[in-house]
Amino acid sequence: MVIFNELYLCGYNIGVEGIKQLAEESNGSSFQIISQLAKEYKVGIVYGYAERQDSFFFNSVQVVDINGLSLINYRKTHLYYNPSFNFEREAFSKGNQLMEPFSFKGLKMGILICWDIEFPEPARVLKLLGAEVIIVPTANNDPLANHITSRSRAYENQVFVCYINRIGIENGKEFNGESVIFGPDGQYIARSPPSNQNQEELFLNCFTVDNEFILVADIDMNCEGNKKTKEYNPFFEEDGRRPPLYSKVVQSAK
Numbered sequence: 149m150v151i152f153n154e155l156y157l158c159g160y161n162i163g164v165e166g167i168k169q170l171a172e173e174s175n176g177s178s179f180q181i182i183s184q185l186a187k188e189y190k191v192g193i194v195y196g197y198a199e200r201q202d203s204f205f206f207n208s209v210q211v212v213d214i215n216g217l218s219l220i221n222y223r224k225t226h227l228y229y230n231p232s233f234n235f236e237r238e239a240f241s242k243g244n245q246l247m248e249p250f251s252f253k254g255l256k257m258g259i260l261i262c263w264d265i266e267f268p269e270p271a272r273v274l275k276l277l278g279a280e281v282i283i284v285p286t287a288n289n290d291p292l293a294n295h296i297t298s299r300s301r302a303y304e305n306q307v308f309v310c311y312i313n314r315i316g317i318e319n320g321k322e323f324n325g326e327s328v329i330f331g332p333d334g335q336y337i338a339r340s341p342p343s344n345q346n347q348e349e350l351f352l353n354c355f356t357v358d359n360e361f362i363l364v365a366d367i368d369m370n371c372e373g374n375k376k377t378k379e380y381n382p383f384f385e386e387d388g389r390r391p392p393l394y395s396k397v398v399q400s401a402k
Contacts, residue, residue, distance in 0.1 A: 209283075275305040
């Protein structure tokens with residue numbers, strides 16, 4: 149499976165009008181091309197794009213299987229904002245559904261996008277729906293999300309997390325890179341360095357092509373780290389989690 153970053157097809161920092169111009173339907177021309185590539189090379193492809201449906205626009209990720217068929221089309225549910233940045237909420241509508249995990253090569257995989265992973269609830273929902281791997285295409289410049297948040301989500305949910313970021317500068321906005329894959333024990337399986345660094349000690353199952361970093365990793369549910377973390381931390385066994393205590397998690401904050 150090949151995984152590309154958030155809004156890969158159109159770019160991230162292109163403004164609201166740029167999104168409107170480059171958005172396309174989920175089965176549009178880009179999907180047709182990607183579908184053919186998936187069939188030709190017999191790989192799954194995960195890609196971010198700006199989706200248009202009628203007069204609405206979504207920050208979406210689509211997964212195409214080795215037969216060129218769409219497995220899932222997920223619309224970002226948590227659109228990032230802060231007091232000085234409101235681009236996503238100006239450009240997109242919120243998705244309103246966490247999608248059921250899909251099956252690929254015997255693994256159950258779930259999709260989140262960027263800020264989604266920074267809330268604990270979406271990853272936990274995917275875990276409870278059976279996800280073994282959570283794929284997170286992103287366009288981010290905060291390394292804490294790469295190395296702290298994503299690692300925590302992997303460990304606390306005992307899943308693999310593939311957090312795939314872009315690198316470089318786009319219209320003045322810099323992206324830190326540092327894509328990572330964590331195992332269920334919270335250990336690095338693959339990592340790339342920051343976009344402005346190239347130290348060999350920061351590489352793990354990573355190589356460069358045309359100044360971009362590519363991670364390559366095997367997801368093995370029988371790996372020792374997966375077995376040990378479930379043995380030492382039986383979060384999801386009968387005497388682990390206590391859901392009746394957590395009802396306030398789904399209530400609005402005061």
